[in-house]
Amino acid sequence: MTKILRDKIITLLGAGFLGYYLSISLFHSFIRNNLVKILPPINDRHLPEIYVNIMGAVTLAIFAYLLFNVVREKRSFKLYKKSYLAAISLLIIAPLVIAGIFRVQAVSWVQKAEGTAPKEITIRTDREGDSLMFAAGTSSASGVAKSIFFTEPLLNDFGKGIREMKLKQVVSSEEQRVDSSDLTMWIRYEIDGKWYSKILSYGQGLFEEHVAGGRIAYYTNPVLENLLKKEFEESADINNYDRARVINSVTINRKNGAEEKKRFLTPEDFQILVNSLRPQNLIHQDTEGVKGIKEALKEWVPQEETTIYGIELWQKGSDENMGQNFMVYDKRTQTLMFEGAYYQVDLDDIVA
Numbered sequence: 514m515t516k517i518l519r520d521k522i523i524t525l526l527g528a529g530f531l532g533y534y535l536s537i538s539l540f541h542s543f544i545r546n547n548l549v550k551i552l553p554p555i556n557d558r559h560l561p562e563i564y565v566n567i568m569g570a571v572t573l574a575i576f577a578y579l580l581f582n583v584v585r586e587k588r589s590f591k592l593y594k595k596s597y598l599a600a601i602s603l604l605i606i607a608p609l610v611i612a613g614i615f616r617v618q619a620v621s622w623v624q625k626a627e628g629t630a631p632k633e634i635t636i637r638t639d640r641e642g643d644s645l646m647f648a649a650g651t652s653s654a655s656g657v658a659k660s661i662f663f664t665e666p667l668l669n670d671f672g673k674g675i676r677e678m679k680l681k682q683v684v685s686s687e688e689q690r691v692d693s694s695d696l697t698m699w700i701r702y703e704i705d706g707k708w709y710s711k712i713l714s715y716g717q718g719l720f721e722e723h724v725a726g727g728r729i730a731y732y733t734n735p736v737l738e739n740l741l742k743k744e745f746e747e748s749a750d751i752n753n754y755d756r757a758r759v760i761n762s763v764t765i766n767r768k769n770g771a772e773e774k775k776r777f778l779t780p781e782d783f784q785i786l787v788n789s790l791r792p793q794n795l796i797h798q799d800t801e802g803v804k805g806i807k808e809a810l811k812e813w814v815p816q817e818e819t820t821i822y823g824i825e826l827w828q829k830g831s832d833e834n835m836g837q838n839f840m841v842y843d844k845r846t847q848t849l850m851f852e853g854a855y856y857q858v859d860l861d862d863i864v865a
Contacts, residue, residue, distance in 0.1 A: 528577030529570040536569025544568050549725040551616055554683045555623045556711050557725035564615040568608060575604045619725075626702045626709040630672040633701040634663040635836070636744070639694050639714075641811065642853070645823045645841055647765040648813040655765050656814075657825045661748050662836025667740075674737030675700065675713070678720055682731045689729055694721065696741070715741065748828075748838060749852040751790055756827040757783050759864050762819050782863045786824065786840075789849060789858040796855040802848025803855050806841045820845040822864045 536544055544565045549557050579600050637660045644658035663671060684690065694716035702709040714721040720732040747753055757778045778786065796803060809821050821843055828836030841850040842860055849856040 524577050524581050525574050529574040532569040532573025533566050536566045540569060541565060548612055548615055551612055552619055552725035554724040554728060554730040555620060559709050560619045564611055568611050571607050571611065575600060575607060626704040627676060627711065629702055629704060630669045631700045632703045634668065634671055635699045636661040636696050638696045645810060645839055646813045647762045648816050649765055654813045657823050657837060657839045659839065660837045661744055662828050662831040670740060674734055674740055678732035678734040678737065680730060681733055683728050686727050686729055690731060751787050753828055754826040754838060755829045757786060758825050759822055760825060761822045762814055762816050766816055778863065785863060789856060789860065790851060794856040794858050796857050802843045802846030805843050806848060806850045809841060
């Protein structure tokens, strides 16, 4: 092996390794953003990253080959025209081939994953009044938000509904059509032992997903809408919950608050809570207690406000922090709110 050939091989290998490293660090976003632009409107949260690195390594190695011919070997373009043209052609064709393989594998992976039944679906509402937050400082808060957790029998139905959504429009992120959504769905799949997730928002009759290339895809499916409507109706039924615990500004801001929040109501106290939602206890006017709770749902409950309590509810069969709803209780006026309805009840013994 001649010295110049050995130098060329070392140069190409070094350029390849450098291109690989730069594709991981400095140029990763640039290469990836251009790769995903060739994709159809699909979920790009779990696409293979290896093609970004291959693109960087191959491109820089070919460029180094051309540079070596010019600078080190000082080859004449006229005498080595075919060699130069072949390298230049490869500099154009190789990235296209890599991009094509990336597109095929990415689309195949997404279709395979989303073609299965989800392992888990959680829905969280984005509407005002669907969360209760207690201030934990000037810029932080903690509390509870409504969410729905799907158990096994419903996963197939929702998975089918998601697969059968009809694509209506794809726009750039600047052209977003839905200003605010009613809910967000977190869908988790498992495919070949790997975790795969999909996020859908819903509002104004459209399902929205942020897809490859910084775009937004809009879908429709009346069947999926009806499934969601049914689940929200069931989520408003207190009989869908079997556990509860109480929080307020004191427990949120206490140093051992994490331990305090693990205390669930006894079955007996939970049944008292359920029995309090009787029609005869309904409040039909805008009382002081009703106004106070409405205000608490709009803004963070201040640290000094200790008479407002949140009662976290857990959906039957759900894990902690999944499948939640909540009540709000104003101890000062003995007013309870659940699902937008207000009740005059004495729960002081439960929340104490």
